[in-house]
Structures are given as structure tokens and as C-alpha cells.
Amino acid sequence: MIAINNLTFEIGARALYDEANWHIKPGEKIGLIGANGTGKTTLLKIIVGDYKPTSGTISMSKDITLGYLNQDLLSYASDKSILHVAMEAFERQNQLHTEIEALLKKLETDYSEDLLNKLSDKQHEFEALDGYNIEYKANEILAGLGFADADQERKLSTFSGGWRMRVMLAKILLQAPDILLLDEPTNHLDLPSIVWLEDYLRSFEGAIVIVSHDRWFLDKVINRTVESRKGKLTVYAGNYSFYLEEKGLREEIQRGEFKNQQAKIKQEERLIERFRAKASKAKMAQSRIKQLDKLERIDDVDDDNPSVNFTFKFGKQSGRNVTAIEGISKSYPNLQILDNADAIIEKGDKIALIGANGRGKSTLLRIIAGADKTFEGKCETGYNVTQTFFAQHQLESLHLESEILAELQSFAPKHSDTELRSILGSFLFTGDDVFKKIKVLSGGEKSRVALAKALTADANFLILDEPTNHLDMASVNILIQALQQYEGTFIAVSHDRYFLDNIANKIWFIEDQKIKEYPGTYQEYEEWMSKRKYEPKPAPIPQLQQKEVKKEPVKQQPSEDKNKQLKKLNGDLTRMEQQIADLEKEVKQLESKLTEDGVYNNPAKLKETNATYQQKQSSLNQVQQQWETLAEQIMELEA
Structure with missing residues (x-):
């Protein structure tokens, strides 16, 4: 279908492609992958003719039709309804419809045989092109991409950029081209729409080339992977996992x-x-x-998968209950988000909050973060909880005149410059990039700086709203590794299912205006949901029961006043904290000892050391529980 031969494309003195070759065959579903800056979007623009190659050829049949979805379409504006815009895909059918209407008008006064023959021919062609079903097809695809029936009559200009991009995607899909070229098609979709698009593309009969950082999406759709790297295009005969x-x-x-x-x-x-x-x-x-x-020299293998070499630091541990949500109700005009909803976030929870757009995910995060107080009910933060909230609007808190590295230095003085540069390198700021002023960065680059700041905060509770936006696969992997070794608590909203599956141990979703919970990974949740859909009577949602902690009233002797008791309890708490610190030190020493060759290769020593380790770990857990109980008693007395 398309043959790319000896393609060279230069930008200034840099060759983005250097004699690259690639053949796209009928029916192939291809994922075009590579790090940011390797020319994936540029290659799509070369294929459609927007850019001219420095040398080499791109050959294709003249009758091949291309459908190209790119981020430039965000600027498309129209005061017509989105249904009308989507139906613009049917160019010939629309033309025939206009001509048929004009002929019918003429027939009111002219009954000539010539006019009747013309009308018959036009109607026959219109029917052959399935013209009577084009509105139904447009309705179906717009619904699949998340538009309600009432929305389809709204003007395109009244929608946000992300929703306008969905309309442009619908238009391209309705054109049914021979080859679909899709540049980050999932960027503006919620999870239900992504799943719908996966099903649609799997059944699409033409060829597809997809640029995407969503590896789960690629695994579901593609059967070929093409890597853009060092100016070459390398083909792998399978999906992303195979690659x-x-x-x-x-x-x-x-x-x-x-x-x-x-x-x-x-x-x-x-x-x-x-x-x-x-x-x-x-x-x-x-x-x-x-x-x-x-001699033709063989290159050594480059390490394209950097690992995390920084650690989260926070000064104090939170209490057992991080956030308690009781009887919360929240609504907007004509939209009820939550109705008397309850939930609890406990220490160590790694929660993925998922669902369709408009169900209230970001609203719930803002309530938890304390950024939205216009609700009924209670949302209480637990003892010793220190939080940081990452959301797209956090970009406004960046200091535009600061350099990137200086912005992090002032925010996270406990981290060394080496650690900060490592974190920035993970988010694509390398070398002298860290000395750029924030005011010259793009929106995506500012978002990455804000995320890097969030990860350096002295916080034991992270609230993350779409943290994977603007990250390539390598950076998403870095973020996954960082969150996997984070010892605190977090809740995250994301449409990247690979990311969610690797970080979460609980799934939250909003259903019937309630917060519901699935205790497991995202993949387990998906399997459970797929079974649930086909059951005539859905089984109760497997939800972790909130443990009711019965607090014993503090017993005071008649002769002991409140201040004296507080002083005694605080003294006990301080001694217990020292005990915890000593036990944590011993546990770490034993963990290190278990990896020593002299212990690891000696079964008797290994058994003895492991038994001691288990005993110390158990003692540590018990003391930590006692500390939490004591801290709660102190809070009650201080209230």
C-alpha cells in the first residue's frame, strides 16, 4: 500500500531519519513507537504530504485514501452541530442529497422525462452508497465516543478542545479510509471510550498506523510494531508486549x-x-x-530503560485513617455527582479512581484535597497526614521566572541536586534543559515540571489527577517505579490502564452517585466487570468492609487532672517513637544481612536470621499499632 524507501529527513544539521525503509501492507495494524523527539509525528506528516523528505521516496497508489488524526485538529472551529460536522465525512452522499432535494423542488413544476431520469439516477447512487443510513452511522460512532443524544445537536464551538477532538476522530472513522493514521488517539478519551475505540479498530478492515504512549491500548489493537530510533525504522511482527x-x-x-x-x-x-x-x-x-x-564495528546496546535512583522522603508517618468521607453529596446544575456517599482511605492504600468523564472523578479528588468545599457531608483528614495535590491547574503555581532546577530546589531542599536532576531527567529534562526558564516551556513541559515537584514533596499522601498526560512510555515506567517504592498512601486518576494496573491495590469507581470499591488490581477489576455485565442479577460489589475501631474511653483517676494525664501520655508516645526507630533500624540491618552470601548460601544461618527478622518485624508492627492507639487517645484529650 505504502512503500518508504531510503527516507532521509533533516531538520537543520540533524537527520531525523537517515535512509529509513518501511512497507505498510494491506490490513496491517501498526504501532509506531519511540521516545519523544524521534520523529513519529513528523513521519505521519511526511506520509500525508505535509512535509517533504530531504531525499528518498514514498510511493502509494493514487486511489488510496488516508484518514489522518492529529493534534492540529484541536483548532478546527464550527458553529454547526457536532452531528453535522461528523456527517461531513460523507462528502458524496451529502452532495447527492443536495442535488436530489433540488430535483424534487424542480419536479413541482417540471414533469419532464429527463428530470425524472436524473432523479432516478441520483437516488440509485445515493442508495448504493447507503446514504439513508449515514445519520444512524454518525449517531452510533458519536455515542461510542461518549456523546449523549442531546449533545449531538449542540454546536461544535460550545465544546472543549478534548471533546472537539473526539468529533474529529468520529469524522475520520466515518470516512472509512484505506489507511488510518492516528496520532495519540486516546489523549482526550475516557476509559469507556478507549475500550469502544479498541473494539472498533480491531474490526476495521483497512490498515492502521497508531502513534500512542498507551501500551495497553497498543497491545489490544496492533499486530505489528515499528520502532523509530536513531534515524531508522525497525519492524517487529507482533504487538507491543511481543516487541x-x-x-x-x-x-x-x-x-x-x-x-x-x-x-x-x-x-x-x-x-x-x-x-x-x-x-x-x-x-x-x-x-x-x-x-x-x-572491520564493521558492532555497537554496544544502549540502555533505553532507565530506572529510578531517587527515593521519596517524608518526615512523619500518617495515622491509620488517612481520609474519612461521610455522607457526602455534591451536585452541579442538572447533574448529581455524589449522593450521601461514604468511603475511607487507610494508610498504605494505593487507589485508582476510574470511570467515564463527567462522573465526578476530578471533583472527588478536589474534595479529598480540600480544594472544593461546596458539598454536603464530611471529608476529614486523619492524624499526621501531609498531602500534595497534582492536577493540571497546578501549573499556575509554577514561578515563571524560575529555572526548572531552581524551582525544585526551592520546593524540596531535602533532596540533593543529583537527586533532583535525576527526577527531572526521568521527565525528559536532561543536560542544560534544567536551566530553562519555566516561562519558555510548552504546556506539556510545564505539566512535567509540576509532576516532578509533586514527587519531591514531603508528603505521606499523594493525590494525582492524570499524572501520565504528556509522558512518553519511558517516563510512565519511571513514574510507576517511583510509586511502587513509595511507602505512603495515594489516590490517582488516569486513563492509562497499564499505569493503573501496576500501581493500584484498590479500585474506586462512582456508580449510582456512590463511591464503590473493588479490592484488587485494575486487570482483576476488568475481569470482574466483564462477568458482572452478563449476569442477570449483579452480585454485590466485593467491597472491603470498613473496620469499626471501638475506642475505649480514657479512664482518668479522680485525683489525676487532664493536663497531667496528657503529659504522661506524650511521654509514653515519645518513648514509643524511639522504640519504633530502634526496631526499624534492626529490621533494615537484618534485611541487609539476609542478602549477604555468607548467610544466603548457609541454610542454617539463613533460617536463624530469617526467624529473627520475622520476630523483629512482628514486634515493629505491634508497637506501631500501639503508637496509633496512643496517638488517638491524646487527640481525644486535646479535643
Whole structure:
């Protein structure tokens, strides 16, 4: 269908592509992947003719139709209804409809046979093109992308950029081109719409090329992966998971070939040094030098998967209950979000809050964060909870005149410059980039700086609203690793299912204006939901029961006043904190000892050390529970 041969594309002195080759075949569903800046979007623009290559050719049949979804379509404006805009995809059908209407008007006064024949021909072509069903098709696709029936008559200009992009996607899908070129199609979709799009694309008969950072989406849709890297295009015959496995095997082979070649080169160099000193062997030495110069060198494998080398730091542990939501009701004009809803966030919870747009996910996060107080009911923050809230509007809190590194230094003085630069490198700010002023950054770059700030906060509770926006796959993996080793509590909203599946141990969703909970990973939740849909009578939602902690009243002796008792309890609390610190130190020492060769390879020592470790860990847990109970008693007395 499309043949790309020896493609070179230069931007200034930099070659984005250098004699790259790639053939797109009928029916292939391809994921075009690569780090930011490797030219994925540029390649799509070259294919559709927006950019001209420096050299090389792109060949395709003249009758091939292309459908191209790109972020530039966000600027498209119209005062027509979104249904009308979507139906603009049916160009010939719309033209025929207009001509048929004009002919019918003429027939009111002119009954000539010529006019009747023209009308018959037009109606026959209109029917052959399924013109009578185009409105139904447009309705169906707009509904799949999340538009209610009433919304379809609203003007396009009244929708936000993300919803306008959905209309443009609907229009492109309705065109049914031979090849779909989709640049980040899931960026502005909620989870139900992404699932609908996956099903649609799997059944699409033409070829598809998708640029996306959503690896779960790619795994569901594509059957080929093309990696853009170092100016070349490398094809892998499978989905994204297959690509990762296959690339790992290829790199292992390459790494072995590199080591073997390096050993051979060193051996040749030693021989040359020995022969060079002898006149009788000088000719042989020169011959070997020429052979080495002609040798095609094998490159070592680059590490494209950096790992997290910073740790979260927060000064104090929270109490058992981080946030308690009791009887909350929240509504907007004509929309009830929550109605007498209850929920609790406990220490150590890693919660993914999911659902369709408009169900109140971001509203609930703002309530939990204390940024929205216009609700009925109670949302109480627990003892010793320190929180940080990341949301897109947090970009406004950045200091525009500050340099990126200085912004983090002033916010997180406990972190070293090396740690801060490592965090910024994870979010695509490397080298001198960290000295850029924030005012010159794009919206996406500012979002990444705000996320980096959130991760350096001295907080034991993170509230994250769409943290994966504007991140490539490598940066999403860094964020996953960071959250996996985070010892505090967090709740996150995201449409990236791979991200959610790797960070969450609980799923929250809003249903019937209530907050409901599934105790498990995202993949387990999906499997449960798919079974639930087909059950005639849905089983009760498996929800963790909130434990009711019965607090014993503080018993006071008649002769002991409140202040004296508080002083005694605070003294006990201080001694207990020291006990916790000592036990934590012992546990860490034992953890380190368990990895020592002398212990690990000695079954008797290993068993003895492990038993001691388990005993200390159990003691630590008990003391921590006693500390929480004591802290609650102190709070009651101070109230």
C-alpha cells in the first residue's frame, strides 16, 4: 500500500531519519513507537504530504485514501452541530442529497422525462452508497465516543478542545479510509471510550498506523510494531508486549556479538604491538591494521530503560485513617455527582479512581484535597497526614521566572541536586534543559515540571489527577517505579490502564452517585466487570468492609487532672517513637544481612536470621499499632 524507501529527513544539521525503509501492507495494524523527539509525528506528516523528505521516496497508489488524526485538529472551529460536522465525512452522499432535494423542488413544476431520469439516477447512487443510513452511522460512532443524544445537536464551538477532538476522530472513522493514521488517539478519551475505540479498530478492515504512549491500548489493537530510533525504522511482527520480548532477545544477541568482537579486537591489537617492533613482521602488522580499519564495528546496546535512583522522603508517618468521607453529596446544575456517599482511605492504600468523564472523578479528588468545599457531608483528614495535590491547574503555581532546577530546589531542599536532576531527567529534562526558564516551556513541559515537584514533596499522601498526560512510555515506567517504592498512601486518576494496573491495590469507581470499591488490581477489576455485565442479577460489589475501631474511653483517676494525664501520655508516645526507630533500624540491618552470601548460601544461618527478622518485624508492627492507639487517645484529650 505504502512503500518508504531510503527516507532521509533533516531538520537543520540533524537527520531525523537517515535512509529509513518501511512497507505498510494491506490490513496491517501498526504501532509506531519511540521516545519523544524521534520523529513519529513528523513521519505521519511526511506520509500525508505535509512535509517533504530531504531525499528518498514514498510511493502509494493514487486511489488510496488516508484518514489522518492529529493534534492540529484541536483548532478546527464550527458553529454547526457536532452531528453535522461528523456527517461531513460523507462528502458524496451529502452532495447527492443536495442535488436530489433540488430535483424534487424542480419536479413541482417540471414533469419532464429527463428530470425524472436524473432523479432516478441520483437516488440509485445515493442508495448504493447507503446514504439513508449515514445519520444512524454518525449517531452510533458519536455515542461510542461518549456523546449523549442531546449533545449531538449542540454546536461544535460550545465544546472543549478534548471533546472537539473526539468529533474529529468520529469524522475520520466515518470516512472509512484505506489507511488510518492516528496520532495519540486516546489523549482526550475516557476509559469507556478507549475500550469502544479498541473494539472498533480491531474490526476495521483497512490498515492502521497508531502513534500512542498507551501500551495497553497498543497491545489490544496492533499486530505489528515499528520502532523509530536513531534515524531508522525497525519492524517487529507482533504487538507491543511481543516487541519488548523480541527486542530483549535481539539486544542479548547484539550484546554477545559486541563482547566477542571487542575481545577479538583487543587480541589483534596485542598481536600488532608485538609484531610492529620486529622488522620481519612489520608487513604482517600493517596488514592486520588495515583489516581492523575495515572491520564493521558492532555497537554496544544502549540502555533505553532507565530506572529510578531517587527515593521519596517524608518526615512523619500518617495515622491509620488517612481520609474519612461521610455522607457526602455534591451536585452541579442538572447533574448529581455524589449522593450521601461514604468511603475511607487507610494508610498504605494505593487507589485508582476510574470511570467515564463527567462522573465526578476530578471533583472527588478536589474534595479529598480540600480544594472544593461546596458539598454536603464530611471529608476529614486523619492524624499526621501531609498531602500534595497534582492536577493540571497546578501549573499556575509554577514561578515563571524560575529555572526548572531552581524551582525544585526551592520546593524540596531535602533532596540533593543529583537527586533532583535525576527526577527531572526521568521527565525528559536532561543536560542544560534544567536551566530553562519555566516561562519558555510548552504546556506539556510545564505539566512535567509540576509532576516532578509533586514527587519531591514531603508528603505521606499523594493525590494525582492524570499524572501520565504528556509522558512518553519511558517516563510512565519511571513514574510507576517511583510509586511502587513509595511507602505512603495515594489516590490517582488516569486513563492509562497499564499505569493503573501496576500501581493500584484498590479500585474506586462512582456508580449510582456512590463511591464503590473493588479490592484488587485494575486487570482483576476488568475481569470482574466483564462477568458482572452478563449476569442477570449483579452480585454485590466485593467491597472491603470498613473496620469499626471501638475506642475505649480514657479512664482518668479522680485525683489525676487532664493536663497531667496528657503529659504522661506524650511521654509514653515519645518513648514509643524511639522504640519504633530502634526496631526499624534492626529490621533494615537484618534485611541487609539476609542478602549477604555468607548467610544466603548457609541454610542454617539463613533460617536463624530469617526467624529473627520475622520476630523483629512482628514486634515493629505491634508497637506501631500501639503508637496509633496512643496517638488517638491524646487527640481525644486535646479535643
